[in-house]
Amino acid sequence: MKEKFQIEIKEANGKLGVMLPGLGAVSTTVIAGVMAIQKGIGKPIGSLTQMGRIRLGKRDEKRNPLISEVVPLSNLEDIQFAAWDIFEDNAYDAAVKAGVLEKVLVDQLKDELSKIKPMKAVFEKNWVKRLDGTFVKKAATKYDLCEMLREDIRNFKAQNNLDRVVMIWSASTEIYQEYDPVYATKESFIKGMKENHPAIAPSMLYAWAAISEGVPYANGAPNLSADMPAMYEFADEMNVPLAGKDFKTGQTLMKTILAPGLKARMLGLDGWFSTNILGNRDGEVLDDPDNFKTKEVSKLSVLEHVLQPDIYPDLYKDLYHKIRINYYPPRRDNKESWDNIDIFGWLGYPMQIKVNFLCRDSILAAPIVLDLALFLDLAGRSGFKGIQEWMSFYFKSPIHAPNLYPEHDVFIQLMKLKNTLRVMAGEEEITHLGLDYYM
Numbered sequence: 332m333k334e335k336f337q338i339e340i341k342e343a344n345g346k347l348g349v350m351l352p353g354l355g356a357v358s359t360t361v362i363a364g365v366m367a368i369q370k371g372i373g374k375p376i377g378s379l380t381q382m383g384r385i386r387l388g389k390r391d392e393k394r395n396p397l398i399s400e401v402v403p404l405s406n407l408e409d410i411q412f413a414a415w416d417i418f419e420d421n422a423y424d425a426a427v428k429a430g431v432l433e434k435v436l437v438d439q440l441k442d443e444l445s446k447i448k449p450m451k452a453v454f455e456k457n458w459v460k461r462l463d464g465t466f467v468k469k470a471a472t473k474y475d476l477c478e479m480l481r482e483d484i485r486n487f488k489a490q491n492n493l494d495r496v497v498m499i500w501s502a503s504t505e506i507y508q509e510y511d512p513v514y515a516t517k518e519s520f521i522k523g524m525k526e527n528h529p530a531i532a533p534s535m536l537y538a539w540a541a542i543s544e545g546v547p548y549a550n551g552a553p554n555l556s557a558d559m560p561a562m563y564e565f566a567d568e569m570n571v572p573l574a575g576k577d578f579k580t581g582q583t584l585m586k587t588i589l590a591p592g593l594k595a596r597m598l599g600l601d602g603w604f605s606t607n608i609l610g611n612r613d614g615e616v617l618d619d620p621d622n623f624k625t626k627e628v629s630k631l632s633v634l635e636h637v638l639q640p641d642i643y644p645d646l647y648k649d650l651y652h653k654i655r656i657n658y659y660p661p662r663r664d665n666k667e668s669w670d671n672i673d674i675f676g677w678l679g680y681p682m683q684i685k686v687n688f689l690c691r692d693s694i695l696a697a698p699i700v701l702d703l704a705l706f707l708d709l710a711g712r713s714g715f716k717g718i719q720e721w722m723s724f725y726f727k728s729p730i731h732a733p734n735l736y737p738e739h740d741v742f743i744q745l746m747k748l749k750n751t752l753r754v755m756a757g758e759e760e761i762t763h764l765g766l767d768y769y770m
């Protein structure tokens with residue numbers, strides 16, 4: 332018999348600060364959304380923490396409470412947002428520019444949104460070539476810049492009388508970066524910051540600042556940020572939860588819903604061609620080949636791990652997987668994606684599936700940011716530290732223990748997330764076994 336975990340969770344007393352590097356489409360959609368929900372002019376559709384229920388016990392017990400009734404989560408009215416950006420626009424102006432939410436809605440929130448003014452960012456143009464930052468911090472070394480971010484965190488906490496803070500990277504995708512020895516240990520990383528090592532990106536400085544201040548950190552973009560041994564080591568030492576990378580929205584969400592279903596029925600795949608058009612600032616940044624490469628690697632890894640061609644060679648070893656993203660300004664945040672999926676069945680007979688998803692990227696991302704903020708905070712209050720694989724559900728490239736492969740199947744991810752919540756609540760895990768019916 333497995334020993335039962337005893338998890339003591341501190342109550343969610345006081346206010347929770349949610350700090351967002353990047354005040355663009357995603358950030359303003361989540362901030363305005365939370366305000367609208369509090370005013371009763373919108374519903375938190377897409378958010379597990381706000382709408383999700385969880386089955387407890389056996390099916391005939393009929394216990395299906397809200398997740399928020401089972402684990403202590405912060406209330407929306409206790410959340411206070413802050414952001415950094417390379418442009419000085421406040422959250423109202425940034426939301427209007429992003430154009431995700433209708434202006435009539437944003438105007439109803441103008442007073443509150445205008446109060447959220449970004450702090451100066453840590454930014455280097457060579458990591459995001461398509462943007463020219465004007466509102467940026469200056470210091471002699473990356474170490475000093477990191478110290479300035481730490482000071483921002485402390486000031487935000489003190490000035491708003493916050494009990495706890497979490498941070499979620501919602502800024503632009505940085506250019507592709509391979510593993511570098513500077514990421515190996517805490518010592519090498521600190522030395523690297525002091526010597527302005529070129530492989531240390533701004534997103535890494537935000538992550539390091541968060542961990543240094545005991546602030547749980549998640550990365551919503553595909554760039555490395557906290558995904559390196561030095562950060563895992565430091566997060567463990569500081570008892571800080573980490574999660575990432577790359578919010579799972581749009582096309583990849585569809586992929587991780589469809590691919591496990593096809594695999595479950597032992598249907599084969601010859602090819603999966605995915606193309607997108609989008610016209611927001613994210614699309615403009617991703618129009619640069621080096622930034623696109625970061626996104627491409629993140630999106631490509633999904634099928635490989637879901638389908639496991641090494642153990643199902645007859646079905647998946649010859650899969651041709653191609654992804655394109657095209658910047659097309661007229662479409663703004665309303666991305667359109669097309670997937671052509673070449674599958675085969677019994678005796679190898681070919682079939683095709685076409686998916687045309689007219690989605691709204693930030694509308695899908697906003698509830699993820701809210702859930703991550705609340706779950707990261709819950710993890711912190713539960714004494715969890717290091718990589719939080721139970722939050723893989725929300726990411727395209729889940730960070731994972733170095734000796735394990737990432738879990739991409741959205742249904743396994745959901746089971747892991749819910750079982751983690753059950754265990755936190757002192758309830759039994761659900762295995763869906765039910766052997767007592769047949770024996």
Ligand SMILES: NC(=O)c1ccc[n+]([C@@H]2O[C@H](COP(=O)([O-])OP(=O)(O)OC[C@H]3O[C@@H](n4cnc5c(N)ncnc54)[C@H](O)[C@@H]3O)[C@@H](O)[C@H]2O)c1
Nearest residue numbers: 353355356357416452501502503504552578580612613692
């Ligand atoms: N919207 C989605 O569905 C989705 C899904 C997965 C990942 N993402 C990622 O989330 C991030 C945000 O997406 P978005 O649509 O809001 O993009 P966006 O371009 O609208 O916003 C990003 C903001 O970050 C700012 N920025 C850039 N570098 C910065 C830095 N170093 N520090 C502080 N601010 C900085 C930019 O000025 C911009 O305002 C992107 O990396 C995107 O790839 C988005």
